[in-house]
Amino acid sequence: MPTAQQQTILAVENLTKDFPAVRAVDGVSLGFRRGEVHGIVGENGAGKSTLMKIISGVYRPSAGRLTYGGRAVTATDPAHALRLGVAMVHQELNLVDTLSVADNVFLGREMTTFCFINRKESIHEARRHLARVGSAIDPAREMGSLSIAQRQMVEIAKALSCNASVLIMDEPTAVLARPEAERLFELIGRLRSQGVTVLYISHILPEVLRICDRITVMRDGKVVTTLERAKFGDGPSAEARLASLMVGRPMADHFPDRAAPQDATVLTVEGLSVQGRVRNVSFEVRAGEVLGFAGLVGAGRTEMAEAVAGLRPRAAGRVTIEGAELRPDQPAQAVRRGLAYLSEDRRGRGLLMGRSVVENVTIVSLKRYAKPFISRRAELAATRAHVERLSIKLARATDPVDTLSGGNQQKVAVAKWLEVEPRALILDEPTRGLDIAAKEEIYGLIRQVAGRGMACVLISSELNELLGMCHRIVVMRAGRIVKVLEGDEMTEENVMLHAAGVKAGADE
Amino acid sequence: MSAEPDGQNREPDLGPEGLVAVRRSWSRRRTLEVFGPLIALALLVLVTTAFNPTFLLPENILNVVENQSFVGLIALGMTFVIISGGIDLSVGSLMAFAGGLGIWLMNTAIRAPEITAAAAQAQQAGMEVPYGAVRIALAGLFGWTGLGGSEVWGVLIAVSAVLLAGLAAGLLNGILIAKGRIAPFIATLGGLAAYRSLALALADGGEFRSASAELFKKLGAGGLDIPYLTNRYGNAVVLRWPVLALIAAAVAAHIVLNRTRYGRYVYAIGCNERAARYSAIAVDRIKIITYTLIGGLTGVAALLNSSRMNAVSSGQTGAMLELDAIAAVVIGGTRMTGGSGQVWGTVVGLLILGVIGNMLNLLQVSPYLQGLVKGVIIVAAVLVQRGSRTEQ
Numbered sequence: 001m002p003t004a005q006q007q008t009i010l011a012v013e014n015l016t017k018d019f020p021a022v023r024a025v026d027g028v029s030l031g032f033r034r035g036e037v038h039g040i041v042g043e044n045g046a047g048k049s050t051l052m053k054i055i056s057g058v059y060r061p062s063a064g065r066l067t068y069g070g071r072a073v074t075a076t077d078p079a080h081a082l083r084l085g086v087a088m089v090h091q092e093l094n095l096v097d098t099l100s101v102a103d104n105v106f107l108g109r110e111m112t113t114f115c116f117i118n119r120k121e122s123i124h125e126a127r128r129h130l131a132r133v134g135s136a137i138d139p140a141r142e143m144g145s146l147s148i149a150q151r152q153m154v155e156i157a158k159a160l161s162c163n164a165s166v167l168i169m170d171e172p173t174a175v176l177a178r179p180e181a182e183r184l185f186e187l188i189g190r191l192r193s194q195g196v197t198v199l200y201i202s203h204i205l206p207e208v209l210r211i212c213d214r215i216t217v218m219r220d221g222k223v224v225t226t227l228e229r230a231k232f233g234d235g236p237s238a239e240a241r242l243a244s245l246m247v248g249r250p251m252a253d254h255f256p257d258r259a260a261p262q263d264a265t266v267l268t269v270e271g272l273s274v275q276g277r278v279r280n281v282s283f284e285v286r287a288g289e290v291l292g293f294a295g296l297v298g299a300g301r302t303e304m305a306e307a308v309a310g311l312r313p314r315a316a317g318r319v320t321i322e323g324a325e326l327r328p329d330q331p332a333q334a335v336r337r338g339l340a341y342l343s344e345d346r347r348g349r350g351l352l353m354g355r356s357v358v359e360n361v362t363i364v365s366l367k368r369y370a371k372p373f374i375s376r377r378a379e380l381a382a383t384r385a386h387v388e389r390l391s392i393k394l395a396r397a398t399d400p401v402d403t404l405s406g407g408n409q410q411k412v413a414v415a416k417w418l419e420v421e422p423r424a425l426i427l428d429e430p431t432r433g434l435d436i437a438a439k440e441e442i443y444g445l446i447r448q449v450a451g452r453g454m455a456c457v458l459i460s461s462e463l464n465e466l467l468g469m470c471h472r473i474v475v476m477r478a479g480r481i482v483k484v485l486e487g488d489e490m491t492e493e494n495v496m497l498h499a500a501g502v503k504a505g506a507d508e
Numbered sequence: 509m510s511a512e513p514d515g516q517n518r519e520p521d522l523g524p525e526g527l528v529a530v531r532r533s534w535s536r537r538r539t540l541e542v543f544g545p546l547i548a549l550a551l552l553v554l555v556t557t558a559f560n561p562t563f564l565l566p567e568n569i570l571n572v573v574e575n576q577s578f579v580g581l582i583a584l585g586m587t588f589v590i591i592s593g594g595i596d597l598s599v600g601s602l603m604a605f606a607g608g609l610g611i612w613l614m615n616t617a618i619r620a621p622e623i624t625a626a627a628a629q630a631q632q633a634g635m636e637v638p639y640g641a642v643r644i645a646l647a648g649l650f651g652w653t654g655l656g657g658s659e660v661w662g663v664l665i666a667v668s669a670v671l672l673a674g675l676a677a678g679l680l681n682g683i684l685i686a687k688g689r690i691a692p693f694i695a696t697l698g699g700l701a702a703y704r705s706l707a708l709a710l711a712d713g714g715e716f717r718s719a720s721a722e723l724f725k726k727l728g729a730g731g732l733d734i735p736y737l738t739n740r741y742g743n744a745v746v747l748r749w750p751v752l753a754l755i756a757a758a759v760a761a762h763i764v765l766n767r768t769r770y771g772r773y774v775y776a777i778g779c780n781e782r783a784a785r786y787s788a789i790a791v792d793r794i795k796i797i798t799y800t801l802i803g804g805l806t807g808v809a810a811l812l813n814s815s816r817m818n819a820v821s822s823g824q825t826g827a828m829l830e831l832d833a834i835a836a837v838v839i840g841g842t843r844m845t846g847g848s849g850q851v852w853g854t855v856v857g858l859l860i861l862g863v864i865g866n867m868l869n870l871l872q873v874s875p876y877l878q879g880l881v882k883g884v885i886i887v888a889a890v891l892v893q894r895g896s897r898t899e900q
Contacts, residue, residue: 311786335788349786352779354847363776363787366769373767416787 008067009034009197010055010086010166015064017050024050025061026221032166035195037188039212041202042246043435047221048201052168055199056088057081069165087159088168095151097144102126104143105158129157133187148297149180156187166197173207174433177296177461179500185211203435204462205239217245224248243436255468256447261289264322266455267339267424269308272317277303278479281317285424285455290446292470293459294495300479301459302344305426309341310334321423335364338423342413342430344459346406350413353402357394358383360401360412365419386415390445407438414445424455431465443469463492475499544892545841545856552860556867563870567739570751576836576862577750578603580855581809583833584754584761585802587854590837591765592798593778593846594692598681598699599806599833603826605703606673606807607814611716611724614666616646618719620656623647663724670814671807677703678803682796700830704823711822718818728816750812757805762851774798778846835882836861839889860885 008031017025025047032038040048053059055066057076066073068084076084095104102123103110111122126139135153137146146154152172159167169188173181188198188211202208208215209232217224224245232238267285272278278300285291293301306312308319310331319326321337334341343349351360358376361383362369369379383397390411394404401412410430417425427446431439446469450456460466466473473490475483475498483498556563563569573580582599589596616623627644630637637644650656655665677699684695710716718724731748739745765771773794776784785791814820840857842849864885868878 331785331788332790341786343786348780349782352776352783352847354779355775359772359775363772363784363789366772370767370769372769373763374769374772 007034008032009069011067012051012055013065013067015051015054015066016062017047017054017059018062023221025054028064028218028221028223030216030223030226032197032199033214034165034197035192036213037192037198037200037211039200039202039208039215040218041205041208041215041242042218042224043437046218046246048218049170050221051218052088052170052199052201055081055166056086056168058088082162082164085163085165086168087162087164087166088170089152089155089159089172090170095143095154097142099143100139101130101137101141101143101146101154102139104154105129105139105161107158109162125161126157129161130154132160133157134183134190148175149177149183152176152184153187160191160196164196166199167191168199168201170201171203171433172200173202173204175297177298178496179296181207203433205242209238209242215242217242219246219248247436256444258290258469258471259288259447259451261450261471262287262453266322267308267457268318268320270318272304272307272319273315274300274303274307274312274479275315278307281476281479281481283474283481283484285457287423287453287455288450289472290450290456290458290470292466292473293457293476294461294463294466294473295476295499297461298478299476299499301476302428303479304476305341305428305457305459308334309339309426311341335420335422338421339426340364340417340420340422340424341426342417342428344428344432346409346413351401351409351416354400356398357387357392357401357404357412358397361386361415361419364416382419383415386418390415391441407434407441410434410438410442411445414442418449422454424457425449426457426459428459429461430458431460431462439465463495466495467492477501545839545853545860545889548889549856549860549863552863552867556863556870559867560870563866565739566734566737567745568866570745570747572859572862572866573754574748574751575865576858577754578809578813579829579832579836580754580858581757581805581812582802582829583836583854583858584757584851585805586830586833586837587761587840587842587849587851588765588774588798589692589802590834590842590844591778591846591849592774592795593781594685594795594798595696595834595844596681596799596802597693597696597830598677598703599802600826600829600831601700601703601707602674602677602803602806603810603813603829604820604822604824605707605710606670606677607810607820607825608707608710608716608822609673610666610670610811611718611814611820612710613646613669614662614724615716615719616643617650617655617665618657618659618662620647620650624651624656659720659723663720663727666720666724667727667811670811671804674803674805674807674810675800676803678800678806679796681803682799685799686792686795704827707820707822707825711820713822715822716814716820718814720818724815725818726815728812728814729818750816753808753812757808758851758855765851770794770797775847778848780847832861835886839886857889860889 011031013029015025015028016023028047028051040051042048050059054061057078057080060075066076068086071084096107099107102119105126106122111118111125123139130137130139130153133153133156135150135157137150137153143151143154152175156167172184176184188200191198200208200212209229212229214226214228215232216226232241264287265284266287269284270282272281281304283291295301303312307314307317310326310329310333314328321339324337326334326337326339347353352363358379362379366374369375369382380397386392387394387397392404392408392411392415394408401409404412414430430446431442434442446456446458458466458469467490470490473485473495474481475485475495477499482501485494485498553563582603586596586599623639623644624647627637627639639647647656655661681696681699684690685692688695728750729748731746731752733744734747737745765774773784773789776787776789777791777794781791810826813825836857837849837854838844838857839860840850840853840855842853861882864881865878868881
């Protein structure tokens with residue numbers, strides 16, 4: 001007789017999902033226990049998301065069986081899955097910005113008196129559900145005014161308000177800063193003690209190892225293994241074991257060696273301010289240097305970078321590239337003078353998703369190919385060169401860029417900026433959402449361009465990435481630079497303490 | 509592919525091998541999108557010919573094209589506007605206003621001596637002056653500069669006025685939309701109301717009738733005789749200027765859209781305006797150029813149309829023309845959301861609309877029912893394209 005903790009609440013048997021040319025999920029059998037946090041890891045394309053989409057009813061399986069709390073079904077739809085107690089917290093957070101928090105929580109199942117929405121009661125109920133996730137957000141607030149972390153809490157509260165017993169979280173910390181992530185982990189712990197099962201998908205292995213009770217590793221649509229957390233041991237060796245299970249080979253240290261920067265200063269920023277976001281930021285980047293920017297979400301790093309690139313109005317400050325000043329609000333001039341900014345928002349700001357790879361690669365440097373008529377052949381040749389150099393996997397360069405995988409899309413976005421041969425390259429969260437192999441390729445690429453004398457600015461929320469890649473790390477908090485860390489000072493602890501404001505910086 | 513924080517649930521998550529499958533389904537939906545309108549046109553031609561073989565006579569086909577040439581010029585501009593993610597509702601009214609203004613100025617110039625004389629006479633006799641102050645002043649100006657009383661000068665004034673009015677109205681739309689941050693629908697809806705009203709006011713609700721008996725008419729009604737081609741009465745078949753203008757403009761538009769930086773930027777802005785801005789594209793400038801372009805093309809259409817009729821009706825000319833232009837673009841496979849589309853699709857859309865009208869005429873269907881058929885075709889075209897776009 002299994003204990004309550006051991007009781008299987010959700011099981012899949014021989015689950016298979018075929019897409020036109022690929023078997024995305026291949027004969028997967030898994031059981032999830034009541035009140036466990038079950039990590040699911042694997043590289044991009046391993047089938048994790050497809051599996052979760054089958055469980056939450058988005059996809060119909062090609063074969064196999066699902067059992068929800070003892071009830072076997074062959075297929076389901078999202079509404080049915082929700083009634084069976086499975087809710088998914090989406091990566092892109094399906095919430096309506098213009099409605100109130102309470103309206104969002106009860107979207108589609110509004111509390112009504114006759115046919116009118118009972119606003120008072122729904123606000124009251126929403127407050128109760130929010131309290132359950134430990135959030136004190138006012139349910140009457142407009143959704144659009146909330147931070148991403150708060151929106152995620154609303155999304156979870158919404159799932160719980162449907163009496164979900166299984167909660168699927170797909171990369172929930174990808175959009176969160178460290179303290180917010182900590183709060184999420186606390187909440188996950190609380191949900192576990194309430195008997196809720198959490199299926200936790202993440203690329204961030206230390207997180208998975210920290211919060212999960214059991215971990216399932218997937219590769220090529222199949223389950224490699226499911227192990228108790230304790231089986232992995234502690235420390236970096238646990239991560240390495242997990243990573244090698246994911247890729248099927250032992251992992252090397254994935255940061256390439258740093259070369260020393262040159263003496264010449266390329267990018268200089270002096271006294272840069274952005275209305276309400278950035279205050280008096282100054283720094284220099286030398287040729288061949290990789291300067292890291294650490295900070296919590298909302299520290300103003302992206303706003304700072306956008307102001308440098310002329311994409312956001314400056315309230316004050318000077319930006320120069322190799323002595324030539326960049327005028328504010330002139331993105332085209334910034335590019336001409338040799339500044340490239342790779343946006344953190346690949347879909348919204350980085351790429352033209354519906355247009356071809358070629359068009360995306362040459363969109364900034366188009367002048368070179370138009371005399372005055374665009375030479376398609378020259379464009380294609382240039383694109384092929386980038387595809388080869390960055391080993392971008394694609395069928396044809398004329399296909400729309402949204403047919404590529406996330407990692408390859410990111411490489412196209414990088415290629416578009418390398419095309420203009422910039423002197424300084426600002427990379428804003430360049431590896432967000434990429435798997436280990438793709439990350440390593442991006443790291444290698446940054447090293448390569450820095451080695452050729454490009455000045456690189458790396459904005460990242462992944463500490464090990466900053467520590468592994470950068471020569472110096474600038475820590476920002478609330479729009480200001482609070483500390484510049486160099487050499488031995490560059491430790492995870494130091495960065496976090498300054499970013500969170502626990503340790504007062506010398507230059508503050 | 510679970511690692512996509514920004515991923516939409518549109519594509520199945522696949523490994524590299526899956527890419528091929530996605531691409532294949534993509535090219536299938538592209539095929540229908542690209543060739544659907546062409547197949548529809550071919551079917552229409554076949555059906556029409558089966559019912560009435562005179563359809564295939566060169567003069568009839570040229571007639572179809574000529575009837576579509578005015579809306580066609582505007583639809584070419586509309587293709588750019590819609591691909592850029594916008595819309596222009598002001599073109600129909602603008603066509604009436606620009607054409608009317610041209611004729612009004614031309615008449616003022618040609619009749620300048622009469623107007624000046626009549627005004628002076630009336631003033632001397634203490635009677636009411638039969639012309640407005642602006643007209644008398646302009647007539648005086650034309651007379652003083654020596655342009656008055658000449659048909660040639662009058663026509664030249666009309667041509668430049670119509671084209672300039674079109675360009676200026678387009679520029680104004682562009683500035684309102686790009687710099688004033690007004691939604692294209694709203695900004696051009698304003699133009700729709702305003703230009704019609706200006707045309708009505710200028711003509712006092714009536715018609716602008718050209719005072720140029722022959723010369724002005726030649727622009728729209730003249731053309732080139734096609735060698736060796738005669739109609740059934742033995743007269744040479746004429747390739748009229750509006751047809752030539754449409755063909756030339758379509759070729760030019762195709763090249764501009766596909767082979768120039770401007771064209772590429774139009775696609776980019778329609779696909780994702782923010783990403784375009786982050787790619788250092790001067791988004792505002794491209795938008796202003798686009799609306800000025802459709803304004804200019806509307807000017808050309810207004811000129812040819814008013815010349816062919818040798819008149820402009822302040823209430824009727826160009827009424828609902830904006831919808832016909834949009835319909836041609838949409839039937840041609842350009843999405844209203846922007847970011848994709850082709851000039852030749854619009855040309856096919858124009859021909860489909862023209863052939864339907866012609867077919868219904870040849871089949872002697874009541875003209876009142878033609879709108880119904882047009883409506884059904886528009887919706888069907890979009891449905892077919894949508895159907896071919898949805899996956900799974």
